[in-house]
Amino acid sequence: MTKTEKKPGIVTRNLNxxxxxxxxxxxIDLELHRNTVTAVIGPSGCGKSTFLRALNLMHDMTPKCKVTGQITILDKEITEYTGVELRKRVGMIFQKPNPFPDMSIFDNVISGWKLSGMHNKKFYNEIAEKALRNSDLWDEVKDRLKEPAISLSGGQQQRLCIARTLAVEPYIILMDEPTSALDPISTQNVENTIYRLKSEYTFIIVTHNMQQAARISDVTAFFYLGKLVEVGSTRKIFTNPDEKLTEDYVSGKFG
Ligand SMILES: Nc1ncnc2c1ncn2[C@@H]1O[C@H](COP(=O)(O)OP(=O)(O)OP(=O)(O)O)[C@@H](O)[C@H]1O
Ligand SMILES: [Mg+2]
Known part of the structure; x- marks a missing residue:
């Protein structure tokens, strides 16, 4: 299986x-193809983060949370993966940057490999540089790689977290409002990164920013009150959706 095969990346069936x-x-019945960017939109509390977290088995740790239905990740049932296997294939970026605070910039980027027990300095250097270039951070940090990650600005920390995710070369990258705390330049950097990398990865990005969804996504899924109201090409969802509710939301009539 190559990274660019035109196959579903994620399929959910009757997901609750x-x-x-x-x-x-x-x-929730959704079929998301590989090498596309899907935007998940909808008002606060409609279940966007809940959906994203289900795709990474993150609810397993939440008490009194029950997940039913079927999730297929890259042709395999999600329950057939071990936690480590799944995290190698599906990376997640959160709204608030969460670098490992006790680690240097460099060690943050290669942390996924270190955990896997792989120890090779030359390999680490190559992986770190590639990931930092891809996350658009390399030029800003190349002379301070040994400094603590928390010495970076918020926008830089977010790009560091993206580099940390890219370093393990997953297939799917889930992003939950990744730019909501960033300034316009950092936001643009992150959007550029997504745009540049979408031929290699499958992105699912939750956003409250309609312009962002329209700019970067190929497909948009609109959630409302825990239900998937409509999914389709971003162009269609923003210009000619089937549902009145979708039209009202994307045109800002409610939020
Ligand atoms: N750990 C939890 N325990 C109890 N209820 C939860 C938990 N996580 C989410 N919920 C509930 O599930 C529903 C969906 O929440 P979710 O966080 O998925 O919304 P969201 O669409 O991501 O909203 P926002 O745009 O504000 O981030 C909400 O009613 C929320 O209160
Ligand atoms: Mg949320």
Whole structure:
């Protein structure tokens, strides 16, 4: 299986997540193809993060959370992966940058490989430079790689987290409002990174920024009150959606 095969990256069938018995997302059927960028949009509390977290088995750690239905990641049922295997294939970027605070910039980037027990300095150097170049951070940090990650600005820390994810070369990258805390330049850097890398990765990005969704995504999925209202090409969703609810949301009539 190569990274560019035109096959579904993620398929969900009748996916439900409840917290304390209360549904957060219901009956989500989605098929997301590889090497595309999908934007997940919808008002606060509609289940966007819940959906994303299900794709990385992150609810397993949440008490009183129940996930039912089927998730296929790259032709394999999600439950057939070990945690380590899954994380090699599916990376996640959060709204708030979360670099390892006790580690240097360099060690953050290669941390995924270190954990896997791989020890080779030349390999680490190559991997780190490639990932930092791809996340658009290399020029800003190449002379300070040994400094603590937390000495970076927020926008730089977010790009460091992207580099850390890219370094393990996953297939799928989930991003939950990755630019909501960033300035316009850092936001643009992150968007450029996504745009440049989409031939190699499958991105799913949650955003409240309609312009961002329109700029960077190929496909848009609109969630409302835990349901998937509509999914389609971003152009269609933003110009000629099937559902009135979608039209009202993307045109800013409610939010
Ligand atoms: N750990 C949890 N425990 C209990 N309820 C939760 C938990 N996580 C999410 N929920 C509930 O699930 C629903 C969906 O939340 P979710 O965080 O997925 O929304 P969202 O669309 O990402 O919203 P936002 O745009 O504000 O980030 C909400 O009603 C929320 O209260
Ligand atoms: Mg959220």
């Amino acid at each position: 997540v409840t917290f304390n018995g209360v549904p957060a997302i219901e009956n």
